[in-house]
Amino acid sequence: MNVCVFFQNSAINNLCAAFFHKKAFFKAILQGFSISTLLFSEKVVPLPSVTRNVLSMTEEIKLLKGNEAIALAAIRYGADGYFGYPITPQSEIMETLMEEMPWTTTGMVVLQAESEVAAINMVYGGAACGKRVMTSSSSPGISLKQEGISFMAGGELPGLIVNVMRGGPGLGTIQPSQSDYFQTVKGGGHGDYKLITLAPASVQEMADHVVLAFDLSFKYRNPAMILTDGVIGQMMEKVILPPQRARRTDDEIRKECPWAALGKPANRPPNIHSSLELDSQRMEQNNLRFQAKYRQIEANETRGEEYRCEDAEYLIVAFGSAARISQKVVDMARAKGMKIGLFRPITLYPFPVRELYSYVGKIKKILCLELNAGQMIEDVKLAVECRIPTIHYGRLGGIIPTPQEVLDKVEKLQTEQQ
Amino acid sequence: MQHEIIIAGFGGQGVLSMGKILAYAGLIEGKEVAWFPSYGPEQRGGTANVTVIIGEERISSPILNEFDIAIILNQPSLEKFEPTVKIGGTLIYDGYGIQQAPVRNDIHIYEIDAMNTANDEGISKAFNMLVLGGLLKIAPIVSIESILSGLKKSLPERHHKFLPMNEQAIKRGMSLVKKITN
Numbered sequence: 001m002n003v004c005v006f007f008q009n010s011a012i013n014n015l016c017a018a019f020f021h022k023k024a025f026f027k028a029i030l031q032g033f034s035i036s037t038l039l040f041s042e043k044v045v046p047l048p049s050v051t052r053n054v055l056s057m058t059e060e061i062k063l064l065k066g067n068e069a070i071a072l073a074a075i076r077y078g079a080d081g082y083f084g085y086p087i088t089p090q091s092e093i094m095e096t097l098m099e100e101m102p103w104t105t106t107g108m109v110v111l112q113a114e115s116e117v118a119a120i121n122m123v124y125g126g127a128a129c130g131k132r133v134m135t136s137s138s139s140p141g142i143s144l145k146q147e148g149i150s151f152m153a154g155g156e157l158p159g160l161i162v163n164v165m166r167g168g169p170g171l172g173t174i175q176p177s178q179s180d181y182f183q184t185v186k187g188g189g190h191g192d193y194k195l196i197t198l199a200p201a202s203v204q205e206m207a208d209h210v211v212l213a214f215d216l217s218f219k220y221r222n223p224a225m226i227l228t229d230g231v232i233g234q235m236m237e238k239v240i241l242p243p244q245r246a247r248r249t250d251d252e253i254r255k256e257c258p259w260a261a262l263g264k265p266a267n268r269p270p271n272i273h274s275s276l277e278l279d280s281q282r283m284e285q286n287n288l289r290f291q292a293k294y295r296q297i298e299a300n301e302t303r304g305e306e307y308r309c310e311d312a313e314y315l316i317v318a319f320g321s322a323a324r325i326s327q328k329v330v331d332m333a334r335a336k337g338m339k340i341g342l343f344r345p346i347t348l349y350p351f352p353v354r355e356l357y358s359y360v361g362k363i364k365k366i367l368c369l370e371l372n373a374g375q376m377i378e379d380v381k382l383a384v385e386c387r388i389p390t391i392h393y394g395r396l397g398g399i400i401p402t403p404q405e406v407l408d409k410v411e412k413l414q415t416e417q418q
Numbered sequence: 419m420q421h422e423i424i425i426a427g428f429g430g431q432g433v434l435s436m437g438k439i440l441a442y443a444g445l446i447e448g449k450e451v452a453w454f455p456s457y458g459p460e461q462r463g464g465t466a467n468v469t470v471i472i473g474e475e476r477i478s479s480p481i482l483n484e485f486d487i488a489i490i491l492n493q494p495s496l497e498k499f500e501p502t503v504k505i506g507g508t509l510i511y512d513g514y515g516i517q518q519a520p521v522r523n524d525i526h527i528y529e530i531d532a533m534n535t536a537n538d539e540g541i542s543k544a545f546n547m548l549v550l551g552g553l554l555k556i557a558p559i560v561s562i563e564s565i566l567s568g569l570k571k572s573l574p575e576r577h578h579k580f581l582p583m584n585e586q587a588i589k590r591g592m593s594l595v596k597k598i599t600n
Binding site for chain 2 (some may be wrong): 061063089174230231235236321324325326327329331400402403404405
């Protein structure tokens with residue numbers, strides 16, 4: 001790493017001054033910059049026509065694991081870099097990227113960092129240069145990344161973080177869970193910030209959400225997370241990958257992201273990416289700007305899916321793998337004559353509040369199915385303003401409820417008094 | 419018609435790859451497919467199982483509590499999954515190492531002598547293909563041609579020289595399966 005290169009750049013110089021007391025953090029960010037300015041090279045390697053199957057332009061239907069779909073979709077999207085550290089049940093993301101060797105085709109960097117903390121700070125560094133960069137981990141590793149995520153939100157930097165959840169707390173289990181809902185949508189790191197959160201429920205959505213998450217993240221200059229679990233990560237399903245796009249050239253980045261720290265021309269002040277602002281007046285202004293952005297995200301970006309809701313009297317609300325189980329439960333209950341539907345939030349932040357509120361007056365009871373002890377239920381109750389009785393059902397620590405088990409709970413909705 | 423299948427046995431018996439080949443074959447026939455493995459720290463020598471769903475319509479839950487077909491390759495799996503076969507469903511098991519044969523009389527039970535055959539004929543690595551052949555004989559969920567193309571897709575190219583051996587094993591497996599009860 002040629003450090004001299006950085007100290008010639010006043011933007012980075014300032015950034016260094018701000019963080020000189022945090023050496024590890026500083027080192028990783030520099031590494032991100034270094035990778036951005038040196039490894040990512042200005043030259044975008046032209047795509048060979050159909051030399052490798054990953055670059056084939058045909059809309060081939062593939063059979064892939066959810067984790068593999070994320071990796072391949074990132075290459076197809078034209079992502080510039082991936083920084084990660086292995087952990088079950090998401091290690092196939094980095095494994096697939098290493099196998100595909102995108103640095104020989106699109107020029108995408110794939111790097112195993114020395115730790116999760118280093119990886120997220122490399123994402124910070126890459127993002128500060130306007131690069132499309134990502135990291136992935138599972139619950140315990142995501143906890144380690146929270147500081148970096150908060151810093152990215154404070155520095156208004158885009159980037160993709162994938163959390164393939166496993167049961168906690170602590171190291172917990174490697175089996176699927178949804179117990180990081182609160183961590184993801186209610187903060188996780190410190191400060192008044194929000195993380196755009198997508199919850200795929202199929203392998204196809206794992207691929208689609210890579211594209212959506214990067215797009216939203218750059219649109220709002222805010223980090224975005226794909227929140228999934230071992231069910232969707234390990235399952236194989238049919239998937240059509242997004243078309244291959246070339247990585248953006250530095251000139252394209254300068255045009256699309258004038259904030260990117262890609263070298264300071266003489267005619268503008270330096271682009272500084274820091275979450276530090278010791279003047280409280282200015283810090284409040286920054287926060288007000290973030291809040292205005294969050295209100296805009298909440299107004300424009302909610303997404304959800306309805307399943308057999310047309311004449312429903314009862315509703316299951318579930319996301320991700322729990323929504324897949326719920327879909328079967330709805331079919332089973334409908335076969336027994338029960339009028340029930342499923343609402344699946346696709347964006348967990350922004351939460352589809354208006355969509356859920358529209359059920360007030362139509363739905364008698366809601367069952368919130370989650371692979372946790374009751375987290376999203378709070379947002380569901382807030383969304384319907386407690387005007388629909390809402391109960392929770394969930395299994396903990398990596399146990400996945402069976403459709404029959406949930407059906408029993410659903411049938412009790414009709415008889416039990418709330 | 420949706421086929422909900424569980425394949426269960428010891429880690430190393432080729433349970434997951436058998437499921438993968440089935441899923442690939444379904445994909446080749448343009449069907450909807452899902453493949454969901456039990457994953458965990460217990461795989462080597464422990465039990466391994468995979469759920470495979472093949473059908474015409476969008477697949478809902480990859481987590482199931484009952485199955486149309488159960489392919490059982492060891493005693494712990496038999497105890498765990500025999501009760502989960504739907505009434506009128508099918509259970510295929512390899513008798514090798516089974517101390518307690520299946521007891522239900524409301525399902526179709528078949529035995530396949532795959533482990534002994536594989537050992538006797540020196541094709542122990544094609545054990546899972548013998549079992550797959552047995553399954554296709556009883557329940558032609560997908561065509562043999564699709565299975566062979568699926569096999570080709572799921573095997574790395576350097577192993578393609580084993581394709582004929584696997585094909586033979588599938589055909590051999592078809593002759594090994596016998597009905598135990600109605």
